[in-house]
Amino acid sequence: MATATATAVSPLVTAPAPPVRRPRVLLVGAALASGASALVVLSALAVYLQVRGDRIEGGTTTLPEGVVLPLTPGNMGLLTLSMSVITMAWVVHALRNDDRTHAYLALGLTLLFGAAFLNSTAYLYQQLLMGFDASATAALLYIVTGAHLVMVVAAMLFVSVMAFQAFGGQLTGRDAEGMSAAALYWYVTVAVYVVVWYGIYITK
């Protein structure tokens, strides 16, 4: 008769060693990249404000004759991105608690809000009825909003890549750094839009 040999466990064995804390490489890199991206948009905005101020001082209109800057697309864009901040934070929170259902739901909503923002900006361009080279201010308005659009697209791509990693099980409650990095880039993108919205729509 075979007998099992019991392996004695000493009562003095300590708990397993805590996992080695991974350095936050992706988070730091995302912070630096988001700062650099933000500066590109904000420096373009600074030039726009400078040129617009010169035209106002010179007594000319900032936009070509007959062109009105609609406020609705800009305001809707701000509201949409504000909601996306909440859903993005929801994604990170759900992943950290291994709540995958809510994480995927929040991811879908975040990307939907991003697409909605792209749509509202496209609607703004359609409503403006002015060419890129209509005036210096017109060109700069397209440049500033277009540069921010590129930031939003980059943020959506980052979130999408992290979403695939989450689907594949790589991002868990113990290690959701990738999604935190994507969330940081998303928050910076929204913060830049707040500044752009104020500079273009409120102080016009």
Next chain:
Amino acid sequence: MTVTEDAPAASTAPLEPAAPALAPAGLAATLGAGDHKVVGRIWIISSLVQLVLVGLAALLMAAEKIDTGSLDVVGDDWLAQVFTYRSIGGAFLFLLPLTIGIATAIVPLQIGAATIAFPRAASLAAWTHVIGSGLVVGAYAIGGGPLGSDTDGVRLFLVAFALVLVAQALAWICIATTVIALRAPGLHLTRTPLFSWSALVAGGVWLLTLPVLVTMTTLTYLDIRYGDAGGIFGGGAGSAYDRISWVFTQPTVYAFAIPALGVISSVVPVFAGTRHQRHRLALGLIGAFGALSIGAWAMPSFGTERQPWLYEIPWIAVSFAILLPFFGLLGLWALTLKAGHPTAGSPLLFAGVAGLMLLVGLLAGAVQAVEPLETLVDGDAAASLFGTTWTTSVASYIVLATAAALMGAAVYWAPKIVGGMCPEVPAKGVALLMLAGTVLWSFPDLLAGLFGQAATPSTLVDNESTIEALNIVSTLGGAVLTLAAAGFVALLIRGAASREVPGDDPWSGHTLEWATSSPPPPGNFTTLPEITSEAPLYDARHRTEEVSA
């Protein structure tokens, strides 16, 4: 009686090791490299190739200035190209890539990391820079450049230049992330080696500057492409250089020198044979120097002419304030040398040359910020020193001082970068040539600016013979610098070709890069010493000496 079968006996034969994966070699290894040492060498080689072209452009401009009344050497068609290539190529195609290359190769070793952060991104940045810099040269060749006569060439230059800037920004992200996130256990931020710290500070400053430059370059491109009716900046290619040249004036020009401070701070304690005095204070002083060199706020497009009180007063204040951290560092270096027993190695000589030239450049920069000081030109033509060759001389001192420091860094870290030691006596000769060349090249420009020579090529209104004599001396300085550059390249080639194994730590270094073989293996380290201070190898060496005593 058993009811289950006994498990089959396990094979006692040892498992055969899996066949090793074939490692790429030769060109394939270089093209697909993610090893930070290989990527660093790509940056360094690219910078040395551009050094040849930049040196030629600088010599041509210097020769052209000998006779200020005519354009005998370069000619009217190529004057703008040569003038702008000398500065743009010197800064963004030679100096910054050399800085990035040495930082990419050395920083992960110095902080005990196995690799650089985002190695594929670092490799992408290097190859994007190579392609972009090639396109920049191509744009100049077809009459482009920011002041070129060919519109397509100007547009190609702007696109290529933006590509170069994006590549360099990506490289700085990799370097800065490495210092922040990949330090070895025990190496707190306050224990970071000073060269790695200066790379972090420089990375932060350039990440605040390069995006603004990318925006200006993009806006200028769109201005030229669509701005027939006046455009964003008034249309035309004439504004293109104005949107870039602010980088060559203070305070932004001082950002090029941040890594030089780190190199000097790394070399001085090693050759003094003692710790760097007040390491944390040195960290703070380098950080302060970096903070004061952030200068995108002072660029002309942000209305500096319209609101002088908002820009002129801070600009003057920064021009003087930046002397304080530098004097602080000078004091710490002097204290370190005094506390030890200095030996006159070639890296220390390079560091001395760099420190001296930086001091002159910073002092000259402060002098030109003094508004009442005017050029020695008769009558109403007298003007501020800013905008004369005094300004270009300040930039020359800063750039050449940094170049000297980086040459010293390459010689010091040659065992880790190219795998061999550079010959010591010729290296000292190159250091002395850099000193002589920098003084002969830049000091006459200071005086010529005082006598009224404008920074951009133009007709002189006074002191013509004096200025032409000074320009002859400056041209001789250019020839000496050419010899120094050729000597430096020869040193690196000798080091790379050397069959003599330099050993892990030929200089008795203090930091972690000397705790591995020369050149380091993939993964950099097999073991790391215990880290209890900013100089772990110095500590380990002294512990061993105490034990054996």
